[in-house]
Amino acid sequence: MENNESLSILEVVTKSSEYLERKGVPNYKIDAEWLVAFVLGCKRMDLYLRYGEILGGNILSKIKTLVMRRGSRIPLQHILGQVQFAGLTLKSDNRALIPRCETEFLVDILHNRLTANFNGKIADLGSGSGAIILALCSMMPHATGCGFDNSQKAISLAKENLSFCDQEGHVCFKEFDWRKQNQLPEPYDLIISNPPYLSHDEWDQAEPEVKMYDPSNALVAQKQGLSDIENVIEVAINSLPPKGYLALEFGASQAEIVGDLLTEGFTFEIMADQFLIRRFVLAVKK
Known part of the structure; x- marks a missing residue:
């Protein structure tokens, strides 16, 4: 696209899609x-x-600049400065992991199972941008929630999203490191977590958007991706009352291992995501 060109929106979308496809961008047409x-x-x-x-002139120039940035594999959400998640518009930048559509499915599962009338206390371990806890508390207006993270950068982004979603007094964010602490400062009725679960080999094979712009400590765990899942389960055992809920997202090959880790302390159900991959567990403490 040249600055002196005049193109229809269809032509702009087509040219932009073709450029992004050549650059190896997934979902190139939608991104365009x-x-x-x-x-x-x-x-x-x-x-x-x-x-x-x-379209012409200045508009084409602005579109071209953004398309070239996306072609360099800067995440779409960082270019737009925002991400849509479970009905919310959230600020998105490199301070925290970009919320994934699969995780929205877990939020929907909890909303459907516990209903909008759930009035308990929710803890989100590894809350990142705050997407999960803000979405749950917007769907469950009688509940209160706290997001816990060991990254001050992530907490600063989450607090901005808290203000953006107008949920102050309903949700809070605090620092917590499950590698050093095995119990939350107070009991909770529901603990939810999308912890790091990639192995180092899986990280090496990730898309450039992930490796260059997502914080690696939000994605990669020791022990072939299992160490943080183990830590979260330990925190849940120590922080939930009997019949309290634990909801987890985990890797595509980890369902059997996660089940083994939960057997002693929980009854549980493993569920598939929208792509029929077993990715979530909803557990009840014995």
Whole structure:
């Protein structure tokens, strides 16, 4: 796209998609649409009603700049400065892991199982951007929640999202390191966690967006990806009352091992994500 060109929105999306595809970007067409919509200040789906609209000059230059940034494998969410998660719009940058769509599925499972009337205390271990705890407490307005993380950078981002979602007084964020502490400062009725579960080999094979922009300590764990899962289960055993809930996300090959770790202290159900991969467990403390 040249600055003196005039192109339809359809042509811009097509050229941008082709460029991103050549750069190896996953979901290149959707990403191109998001970038064009962001510059135009409209919803992505609205583009389909505006395909014939002609763009030129400054607008094309802005789109080209963003598309080239995405082609360099900067995450889409960092370019836009935000991410959509479970109905919330959250700030997104390199202070914390970008929330994944699979994790939204776990949030939906809990909402459906516990219902909007759940009025207990929720702890989110490894809360990162705050996406999980903010989404749950927005869906369960009678509950209160606290996100725990060992990263001050992640906590600062989560607090910005807390203010952005207008949930002060309903949710808080505190520092906690499950590698050094095996119990939360007070009991909770539900503990949820998406802990690091990649092995070092899996990290080596990750996409550039992940390796270059996501904090490795939010994704990679020792003992072939299992050490932080073990720590979270220990914290849950020490911090939940009998019949308290533990909800975990784990790696695609870890379901049997996670089940073994939970057998002694919990009854549990392992569930698949939207891609039919066994990725979640909902456990009840014995």
